[in-house]
Amino acid sequence: MRHVRLTDEQVTYLITVLRNSDRPIKTDDLVSSLRKR
Amino acid sequence: MQATSEKTKPEFKGKADQKKLAERMFELTRATARFFSPVSPITISLKTLAEHLSTVDGGDVDSAAKSIDAAFSANDHIFAREDRDGEIYFTTSGTGNAPGDEVELDTSHSFAKRFIDPPAIPKNALPPRGARARAAQEAVAAEAEAERSAPQAQHEDVEQQGGDEAAVEEEATARPAPMEEFETITNLEEATDEELVQALKDQLAYDYAVANFGDEWMAEDKVPRLSRGDIRRIKDYITEQGGPVSDHQIVQDLLGIRQNAQEYPLHLFSVNFRLSRETREFEFVGIPGAHFWSTSGITTPDVVNRKASEVGQDYRILLDLTDEPVMADEGVVEHVLTFYEHRHGVLPYDAAFQSIIPGAVLEGQRAAIVQFESPLTSQSFPIEVRFPTGNRGGFLTGFADFFKEHLVPGAFLTIEAGEQPGYYTIEFLTVSGQDRKLLTLDEKKQEYKFETRTFYCAPNEDMLVAENRLPKLSGAKPLDERTRRQPAQVLSHAFGYIGERVDAGGEQLMAVMDELVAAANIERPMPAELIRSLASSDNHPEFSIDPEADDVVYYQPGADTGSAD
Numbered sequence: 001m002r003h004v005r006l007t008d009e010q011v012t013y014l015i016t017v018l019r020n021s022d023r024p025i026k027t028d029d030l031v032s033s034l035r036k037r
Numbered sequence: 038m039q040a041t042s043e044k045t046k047p048e049f050k051g052k053a054d055q056k057k058l059a060e061r062m063f064e065l066t067r068a069t070a071r072f073f074s075p076v077s078p079i080t081i082s083l084k085t086l087a088e089h090l091s092t093v094d095g096g097d098v099d100s101a102a103k104s105i106d107a108a109f110s111a112n113d114h115i116f117a118r119e120d121r122d123g124e125i126y127f128t129t130s131g132t133g134n135a136p137g138d139e140v141e142l143d144t145s146h147s148f149a150k151r152f153i154d155p156p157a158i159p160k161n162a163l164p165p166r167g168a169r170a171r172a173a174q175e176a177v178a179a180e181a182e183a184e185r186s187a188p189q190a191q192h193e194d195v196e197q198q199g200g201d202e203a204a205v206e207e208e209a210t211a212r213p214a215p216m217e218e219f220e221t222i223t224n225l226e227e228a229t230d231e232e233l234v235q236a237l238k239d240q241l242a243y244d245y246a247v248a249n250f251g252d253e254w255m256a257e258d259k260v261p262r263l264s265r266g267d268i269r270r271i272k273d274y275i276t277e278q279g280g281p282v283s284d285h286q287i288v289q290d291l292l293g294i295r296q297n298a299q300e301y302p303l304h305l306f307s308v309n310f311r312l313s314r315e316t317r318e319f320e321f322v323g324i325p326g327a328h329f330w331s332t333s334g335i336t337t338p339d340v341v342n343r344k345a346s347e348v349g350q351d352y353r354i355l356l357d358l359t360d361e362p363v364m365a366d367e368g369v370v371e372h373v374l375t376f377y378e379h380r381h382g383v384l385p386y387d388a389a390f391q392s393i394i395p396g397a398v399l400e401g402q403r404a405a406i407v408q409f410e411s412p413l414t415s416q417s418f419p420i421e422v423r424f425p426t427g428n429r430g431g432f433l434t435g436f437a438d439f440f441k442e443h444l445v446p447g448a449f450l451t452i453e454a455g456e457q458p459g460y461y462t463i464e465f466l467t468v469s470g471q472d473r474k475l476l477t478l479d480e481k482k483q484e485y486k487f488e489t490r491t492f493y494c495a496p497n498e499d500m501l502v503a504e505n506r507l508p509k510l511s512g513a514k515p516l517d518e519r520t521r522r523q524p525a526q527v528l529s530h531a532f533g534y535i536g537e538r539v540d541a542g543g544e545q546l547m548a549v550m551d552e553l554v555a556a557a558n559i560e561r562p563m564p565a566e567l568i569r570s571l572a573s574s575d576n577h578p579e580f581s582i583d584p585e586a587d588d589v590v591y592y593q594p595g596a597d598t599g600s601a602d
Contacts, residue, residue, distance in 0.1 A: 005219040024253035024306040
């Protein structure tokens, strides 16, 4: 498995997704949210 | 604290009498300001000095003033002369420096200087706390504004927003330079889900703005906080219960939130996340799906007749075994109890058990508590799962009483995962009672002996450590620690107890795998995979496996090359 790194833009997007949610989000849901973006 | 300070004396110039007078007057001047700092200016009038000199030495004041003026003028590097409306004043300092000639003190490392001007932030420093949160907040606000102002051009705005976020992000944080081995992904299709999950954990888990517990994430400032009172009540509650308590119990019983309440998952996450930060008072002892919390003073199941750390070292061999788990059925592990496991009340946390008991939730988690139920004996007891660490293998502990009461070494067991995470069923087959002379260790004398035992569990006959199979062990002492650390030496000893001569005249011994496993596991954990690995290794030519029968192993005494395991 490669060691990959998200861009700052992708990380900020993920934090934005988290800030818009009032419930905890699963890791897999975050990944799929990132892909659907 | 500085108790004394060395006084420096300046060098005086002029004629001998001027030198003497200047020195005398300098000491007098310095005495008038003994509590000043060494560099503070001391000013005194010529008239005062002259009056003092005439009083002490006699003579008139004017001639004394002239003498002092001349002496001080010859030492203008020490005294600065000043005429104030016709009256003469001289200024010096404790170190003997005239004003304007002060020594520059190096204050670059003084506390005051450091306090006001802290060192510059290194270029690769971590981002300041909250900077990323602020960037995200601004991004959210900008997004909301964009939606309000131009809903028709939403798609384009979102793309622009991405650029703005990146710009805000770059301004707000000084990101550490990416390490060489990491590959920055711009096109997400190039990365697998597994790689993205790892990247997400690496980059978000340590962000102060993000709360993470196990597989769940939230914005940190949206996670409800627990008061000090809540923390104390939770600790008292765990102590009252006398054992680990689940996050559900804490949320329902202590925080009073119903399971069907909308905010229930939020409070569940809050309890887990907040308690995970209270590392001094709480320890997480759960597994995925069954989150349990413990605190100091709670007794946990322990190993019997040996230290837990030593058992961990004994199971170190599991770290090197990479065999696929052998499963009877999905979620069911079949296991034959060994003498070592029966004596210490443990089971190996090997590939088979790992397939039904998932690993740690938190990084660095030491152990987990799971519940084992025995429907046959109507018993339920907690079991501690010790997770593998760098040099210690994992194992399950807390079975000592159950094993002693119902089972014998060689007994056949099945362990099945329950419907609820964290619950397991342990079962064995019952048969009509058997009386057999079985191996036991006299813990006081540290000597093996055979005792008649009546048992009702179905054993694997080849793995029963009975007197008729291992008579040589009667009266034998356990191997010393040094020998038992070497699996090859333990296997050699096992052949000594269980091996049969291949030829009447030869020395080569042979044994069936099950019997060998039973004999070797008297001293230490020796799974069949390890024995196969030793027997097929070029480092141990003394052992060999029958090419036609996989479960027959040979041992040639004296062929040992002495290589370490």
